[in-house]
Amino acid sequence: MKTIVWKEIREHARWIPLGVIPIVIVLVLHWRASFLIFDDTKMLQWMVGLVASGIAICLGMLQSWPDQRPAARALLLHRGITANTVFWGKLLSGFLLYAVAVFVPLLAMAAFIAFVGIEHRPADPAAILPSALISVAAFSCWLASMLVVQRDAWMVGSRLMPGLAAGMAIFLCQGVMNYAVGMSIAIALTILVALTVIARSVC
């Protein structure tokens, strides 16, 4: 798996800045807009969820579309490792790249809020946590985009169906977040695991 992770990270790490920039913009704009208080996190959750979903979709496409060409697929799969290993290698590298693009800016923002301190602004670094949880749910878009690329479905609607599941994961997670954090996490993880199992059987 190490070889596949190495290949994927070397191949796609150059796109990371393109993921980091929109997340940073969302965080900075939110910081500037809510100058006095940083605890109204609903808007931030939605914005981070939206941008993180976009990053996950793009990353999923980048990691699966080029390797769908028959010759590329053959070069990737015809070697002394199982297709399972290739899949988990792609998933792990995809999550690592996604984490750098999404979680590093969120962590940096939390660190910045802690550094500035409540004397400057009545904000708590924990305000970033819901956005980070939504971002975990948004990774389901990575799995969905891989399924969209790899599934052999003729109808566009059928082909895009995994996207619906990923969208549902994010919306349910968002909707429940402010009332029951535990349930929100459970919903996100359930859909993530379900999509992973389906993706493994298809890809």
Place this chain on the structure above:
Amino acid sequence: MMRADNIAIRTSGLTRYFGHKAALRGLTLDIPRGQVTALVGHNGAGKTTLIRMLLGLLPPTRGRSELLGHDSQSLTPEVRTRVGYLAEGHFLWGWMRVRDTARLQRETFPRWDQPLFDAMLKFFGVTPDARVRQISRGQRAGVSLAMTLATDPELLILDDPSMGLDPVARRALVEGLLAFARRDDRTILICTHLLDDVERLADRIAIISNGQLLVDAGLAEFRERVGGWTIDADFGAQQAAQIPGLVDSRQLRERTHLVVADPDQETVAAIQRISGTARREELTLKDAVLAYLRPSAMVGSISAALENVR
């Protein structure tokens, strides 16, 4: 009938449809170990589809295939490391350096032969630091070939390996493959359009057209079993129906060239009845193969058609 342990590749009733179009229809073929088999056919005949199914990269619609005695659809990593595959177009990831491609192979093929890889790079004039996207097409072909041969495979499947190679590199490739085939009785399945290479390399030939296997024979046997005649008479569908085993008829000016499979006394008599001055002609391997590959719709010849236009 060959013994099962003497067969490197076996297909039985292998069929693949893409939508309503059949790319391969009920292909049954045994490729013996220790021989070089050339797979010949025009573009779209189903050669690459066959290879992709053999390697388990594409599921068949019907039928099954085996590689080294293992079902193609469930090849284990251990079996895969015993099979070298060079894909059509010599695909390599363009962002990689040549040494990165070697690393990717080395870590997933336990019998990786680094000195062989280095020697082949040197031959094709490629440095390990070169980026794949910056080397020439011929050099890329060389790197692809080096990557495949350095895995030290028992069975080598090559999909149009000469594509993009200049004549010097092509000759080196053929010589390299011959040397490779002689080492420990390796098996090679080579899919090519270059019939000169087939003549120099192959022990056997399999001709595929429109997804169907037309010929599966030893090269010498194939040459012996295909005969050519030249006749000076008019030749149409009615005459064609009289000749048993007629593979192809081609008109060049006033003469018609006939290619017949398995000619016997009855065939010779039928040809003599059409034209008493019919002459037997020596067929090259190229003539014989092209006769099989000419689509049935191409009656006559292009030159005759052009003369008719004039």
